[in-house]
Amino acid sequence: MTRFCYAHSLSLMPKSLFEKVWDAHAVRTLANGQTQLLIGTHLIHEVTSPQAFGMLRDLKLKVAMPHRTFATVDHIIPTDQLVEPYKDPLAQAMMDELRRSCAEFGITFFDRATGKQGIVHIVGPEQGITQPGTTIACGDSHTSTHGAFGAIAFGIGTTQIRDVLATQTIALGKLKVRRINVTGKLRPGVYAKDVILHIIRVLGVNGGTGFAYEYGGEVFDRMTMEERMTVCNMSIEGGARAGYVNPDETTFAYLKGRPYSPTGAAWDAAVARWKSFASDPGCRFDDVVNIAAADIAPTVTWGINPGQGIAITESIPDPAKTTAVDEKASIEEALAYMKLKPGAPIKGTKIDVAFIGSCTNGRLSDFQEVARFVKGRKVAKGVKAIAVPGSQIVALQCEKLGLDKILAEAGFEWRAAGCSMCLAMNPDKLIGDQLCASSSNRNFKGRQGSPTGRTLLMSPLMVAAAAVTGSVADAREVFAVN
Amino acid sequence: MALAKITSITGRAVCVPGNDIDTDRIIPARFMKCVTFDGLGEFLFHDVRKHADGSDKPHPLNEARFKGATILLSGANFGCGSSREHAPQAIQKYGFKAVVAENFAEIFFGNCTTLGIPCFEASREDIAKIAAAVEKDPKVEVVADVANQEIRFGGESVKAVVRASSRDALINGRWDAIGELLDGVGAMKSTAAKLPYLAA
Numbered sequence: 001m002t003r004f005c006y007a008h009s010l011s012l013m014p015k016s017l018f019e020k021v022w023d024a025h026a027v028r029t030l031a032n033g034q035t036q037l038l039i040g041t042h043l044i045h046e047v048t049s050p051q052a053f054g055m056l057r058d059l060k061l062k063v064a065m066p067h068r069t070f071a072t073v074d075h076i077i078p079t080d081q082l083v084e085p086y087k088d089p090l091a092q093a094m095m096d097e098l099r100r101s102c103a104e105f106g107i108t109f110f111d112r113a114t115g116k117q118g119i120v121h122i123v124g125p126e127q128g129i130t131q132p133g134t135t136i137a138c139g140d141s142h143t144s145t146h147g148a149f150g151a152i153a154f155g156i157g158t159t160q161i162r163d164v165l166a167t168q169t170i171a172l173g174k175l176k177v178r179r180i181n182v183t184g185k186l187r188p189g190v191y192a193k194d195v196i197l198h199i200i201r202v203l204g205v206n207g208g209t210g211f212a213y214e215y216g217g218e219v220f221d222r223m224t225m226e227e228r229m230t231v232c233n234m235s236i237e238g239g240a241r242a243g244y245v246n247p248d249e250t251t252f253a254y255l256k257g258r259p260y261s262p263t264g265a266a267w268d269a270a271v272a273r274w275k276s277f278a279s280d281p282g283c284r285f286d287d288v289v290n291i292a293a294a295d296i297a298p299t300v301t302w303g304i305n306p307g308q309g310i311a312i313t314e315s316i317p318d319p320a321k322t323t324a325v326d327e328k329a330s331i332e333e334a335l336a337y338m339k340l341k342p343g344a345p346i347k348g349t350k351i352d353v354a355f356i357g358s359c360t361n362g363r364l365s366d367f368q369e370v371a372r373f374v375k376g377r378k379v380a381k382g383v384k385a386i387a388v389p390g391s392q393i394v395a396l397q398c399e400k401l402g403l404d405k406i407l408a409e410a411g412f413e414w415r416a417a418g419c420s421m422c423l424a425m426n427p428d429k430l431i432g433d434q435l436c437a438s439s440s441n442r443n444f445k446g447r448q449g450s451p452t453g454r455t456l457l458m459s460p461l462m463v464a465a466a467a468v469t470g471s472v473a474d475a476r477e478v479f480a481v482n
Numbered sequence: 483m484a485l486a487k488i489t490s491i492t493g494r495a496v497c498v499p500g501n502d503i504d505t506d507r508i509i510p511a512r513f514m515k516c517v518t519f520d521g522l523g524e525f526l527f528h529d530v531r532k533h534a535d536g537s538d539k540p541h542p543l544n545e546a547r548f549k550g551a552t553i554l555l556s557g558a559n560f561g562c563g564s565s566r567e568h569a570p571q572a573i574q575k576y577g578f579k580a581v582v583a584e585n586f587a588e589i590f591f592g593n594c595t596t597l598g599i600p601c602f603e604a605s606r607e608d609i610a611k612i613a614a615a616v617e618k619d620p621k622v623e624v625v626a627d628v629a630n631q632e633i634r635f636g637g638e639s640v641k642a643v644v645r646a647s648s649r650d651a652l653i654n655g656r657w658d659a660i661g662e663l664l665d666g667v668g669a670m671k672s673t674a675a676k677l678p679y680l681a682a
Contacts, residue, residue, distance in 0.1 A: 027666055027673045030659065032650035036666045038673050040680055048566060050517035059660070064667060068680065076515060090515035097517045134679060141565040141589060155565030157593035158519075163663050169670050171659040172592075173647050205502055206559035209588055239562065241588045266678075273678065305502050305562075330501060423511045423564075444506040444563060451510070451529035 014280035017133075017246055018177045018212050021152045021277060025135045027169055034171045041129060041136040041151075042069040042164045043120045044107075046076055046098040047425065048139030052161035053101040061166040066106040068168060070129055073098060073111065074119045075425045079388050079415035082112070091426065105165070118391020118417045121145040121359040125229065126393050128258025131270070132247035133277035137164055142359045142441065144235040147244030148228035149251055150277055152212065154242045175241060176210055176286035181217035184293035189476035191369075192227035193361060193439070193459035195219065197299040197309045199231075199291065200238040205307040208240025211286070214279065215245050219293045225254040226365045233360045234441050237306040246278040300346050300472060301443045301457040303334030308443075309457070310346060312474045318342035337445055338454050339433065346472055349456070352434040354385040354467035355448075356412070356460050358422040361439035362390030364397045366460040371403040373464060373479040379411030380470030386428065387412040388420040410468070424449025437466035487655040488598055490627040491580040493552030494620060495635070496542050497613040498527065503556055504563035505590060509572040511564075522568055523575030543576075547620040555613055556583045557606070561590025570594045580626040582609060582633060582642060595648040598657045600628045608633070608640035628652050 015023075027036040044052075049071070056063070063069065076091040086092045102109035110116040110123055117123070121142050124130040132150035136143060139161045146153035160170045182195060200207075213235050220228065228245045235243025245251075252271050255261045262270040297311035308330075310316070319331040319342060335342055340349065356362075356370060367387065379385045387407045389395035395417055398404050404414040421428040422440035429449025430436055436448055436455050443455035456472060465475035475481060513525040531541040538544040554573065560583035561569060570593045573581065581594065582602040594601050604612075615622050615636045625634040626642070628649055633642045644652065651657040674680040 024677065025673065027669045030662055030666075031654070031656060032647045034647045034659075036663060036670070038670055038677075040674075040677060047514055048568075051519055051567075054518065061664075064670070065674070065680070075511075088515070093517060094515065131679060139565060139567075141563065143565075155589050157565055157567035157570075157589065157596060159567060159593070159596045159658070163660055166660065167663040167667050167670060168674070169663050169666060171663060205562060206585070206587065209559070209585065236563075236589075239559070239587060270678070305504070326501065333500070423506075425511050425515060442504075442506070442563060444504045446510050446529045447506050449512065451534065 014283035016177050016214060016279040016283045016285065017150055017244060017277050018152060018175070018214065021133055021135060022174060024133070030171055034173050036169045037172045038135060038169050039137045039164045040068060040134045043124055043136065043138035043143070044069060044071045044161065045120045045140065046073045046094040048158050049161055050094065050097045050101065051158045052165060055159070055162040056165055063105040063107065063165045064168045069107045069165065070124070071098060071102050071107055071109040072117050072120050072123050075419045075423065077418040078426050079418050079420050079428060082416060088427070112392070115392050118393065119359045119362060119419055121233065122363060122390035122394065125149065125225070126258070126391060128255050128261035131255065132251060132274035137170065141236040142233050144241065144243045145229050145233040145359055147232040147235065147242055148225060150244055150247035150274065152242055152244065155236065175212045177214055178208065178211045178287040178289060179214045179216060179285040181288070181290045182215070182219040182293055183217045183290065184219070186219060186293045186296060189298055189461070189481040190296050191459040191461065192223060192230040194296050194299045196231045196234040197301065197306065197457065198296045200234065200307045201299065201309045202291065203238055203289065205237065205305045206239040208235065208238040211240045213238070213240040213243035214285070215243060220245050221248070224365060225250060226363045229363070230360055234306065237441060247274045298459065298462055298475060300462065302338065302340055302346055304337055304443060304445050306441065306443060306457060308334055312347055312462070315343055315345050316340050347474060349472040350435065351383060351437045351466050351471055353430060353436040354379070354383055354463050355421045355436055355438040355440065356463050357388030357390060357420050358440040359390060359419070360441040361460045362388060362394065364394050366439065367398045367403050367407070368401070370460050370464045371406040373461060374410040374468060375406050377410055377468045379467045383467055383470055385412040385467045386415055386421065388415045389417050391417045421448050423447060437463045437472065439463050485655040485658055486598065488600060488652040488657065489629045490625055491553060491600065492623060492625045493579065494550060494622070495553035495555055495612060495616045495624040496548040496551035497555040497616060498542050499557060501557040502559045502562055505561055505566050505569040506563055508561065508569040509566065514566060514568050519568065519571040519575065522572040523577070526572040526576040550577070552577055552579045553624050553626050554578045554581045555609055556581065558584035560586050562587035565589040567593045570597050570599055574599055582612070582626065584609065595651060595657055596659070598652065600626065600644050600652050601648065602626055602633065602642035602644055604633065604640060604642040608642070611638065611640060
């Protein structure tokens with residue numbers, strides 16, 4: 001009886017979603033103390049997987065569960081050339097390699113011909129492959145996106161892709177969990193992107209190392225799935241390998257009727273099961289952070305990491321005004337690269353390029369919001385503006401609503417789906433030291449394809465405001481958002 | 483699969499200073515257009531080492547006196563950003579066998595361990611001490627000792643932590659987990675059988 005009571009009390013102990021999902025997928029403890037963790041869903045793309053398939057062939061191994069790996073092509077795909085062979089032979093070689101590997105190992109490939117191709121973190125949710133209570137891994141750090149559904153989702157390296165292919169597991173140490181509450185109501189013109197840029201600014205780019213972030217509070221309760229995805233996407237920018245939101249009715253409504261979602265009686269059973277994964281009231285967190293929604297403003301980065309952000313109404317930091325040695329050095333390094341003036345307002349900074357897209361902000365609602373406000377407006381002279389839908393399905397949804405035309409009339413180039421100028425592995429690149437207002441996720445040196453190119457991260461509507469005025473602007477003023 | 487037991491690395495060191503050195507800086511994305519990892523070494527830190535015309539920028543890795551270094555020293559949050567294994571692969575293929583930093587980004591750390599590259603965490607002051615010794619005499623022998631968690635150089639010794647799970651994997655020759663993971667495939671199937679979404 002003692003044993004029974006022990007087990008019973010264990011089951012009554014409140015647990016976080018992270019612990020529940022972890023426990024359900026923990027296969028065994030390895031010799032070095034790490035856990036052999038079952039990866040229920042494995043997503044792959046063309047950049048980080050070819051070497052993994054190569055290792056598999058070298059070791060003469062098979063794929064353990066081919067039906068649990070899903071592939072798409074996103075990083076290298078041109079957004080202005082639909083027909084193969086691509087002009088870039090290296091891009092074509094990667095494409096061919098992925099196609100060959102998927103065929104050889106029996107893996108579902110959302111190739112362009114299927115009409116379901118897109119950025120891997122947009123395709124998974126869109127197809128209903130991303131589900132609550134699951135573990136998801138992908139050779140891409142923005143895999144944290146899928147946590148929006150109450151999954152434990154994280155990026156892995158190529159050798160680990162091999163491990164997942166061969167064994168459907170990886171060796172991993174358990175993460176700690178930090179609950180981040182955002183309470184109250186966001187002000188008009190403040191978006192999910194601003195919420196995560198603000199969180200990273202507050203907690204730092206390495207504040208989340210060793211943690212999974214659980215996002216909660218009224219702001220997240222009210223968010224759509226697309227907004228939750230934007231926040232979870234950039235968890236890694238705060239150093240957190242995973243970030244998630246507990247599943248709720250919003251989650252279930254999004255998943256209902258998607259191609260890989262359960263149907264009929266299985267749907268009801270799945271929803272009941274999904275609900276059971278949500279963090280229990282009173283569960284223990286390793287850390288808790290509270291943020292007031294009212295403190296969050298439209299946020300823009302001025303530096304070379306995503307934590308170097310300020311409210312649109314603030315001025316660029318002045319290294320002379322800080323006594324902290326580290327901070328001073330990092331501001332100096334950032335400003336030297338960004339060629340921005342310390343102490344000057346960020347508002348009014350001239351831009352050369354405007355980019356709307358990426359796994360952070362390349363979904364239907366992003367383009368809807370931009371189209372709603374740029375209708376009848378024009379991109380400023382001298383600004384190159386491109387809008388890149390995150391998937392073929394997003395593109396089609398936008399085109400059905402005529403958003404592509406609104407954007408094109410305003411002067412945006414409407415492109416085909418892919419990662420595009422977020423990391424510029426395709427032909428969409430900055431030239432020289434062009435300054436780009438970007439809805440993407442990283443402002444690292446050289447990130448957008450030119451070793452001297454400069455990136456300012458912001459929400460899609462802030463990118464639109466910069467595009468139409470030709471300089472960094474407060475979207476609330478430009479578009480009379482209230 | 484018998485793997486080398488990595489208990490210590492002996493060699494020369496070089497310091498690439500700075501905090502938050504991201505994986506885009508370690509290996510810019512355009513060099514990832516490849517289907518193997520071969521040849522990545524020459525592009526390590528490319529954009530901070532080379533001008534557009536291919537000539538050298540001032541950078542520690544471009545200095546002849548640091549050529550042949552096998553231990554890389556750096557600052558805080560080393561390897562942040564992308565999960566690209568191309569970053570540790572480039573570091574390894576360039577010739578580095580260990581990295582010493584204040585701390586590391588999570589995914590990068592795991593990728594390094596899997597490749598048999600020990601990641602040592604040391605205090606800023608201690609890294610500065612090693613860097614100063616290397617600056618004074620680039621030929622000074624540096625021993626990065628995984629088993630004893632210390633870095634020895636020129637008669638000095640500083641504490642440098644290698645996280646327990648990684649240290650165990652390195653010194654016992656099981657840093658590439660594939661053998662152990664394959665042994666657990668049967669157990670994996672039992673776990674999977676309890677999860678409705680994994681039914682074939």
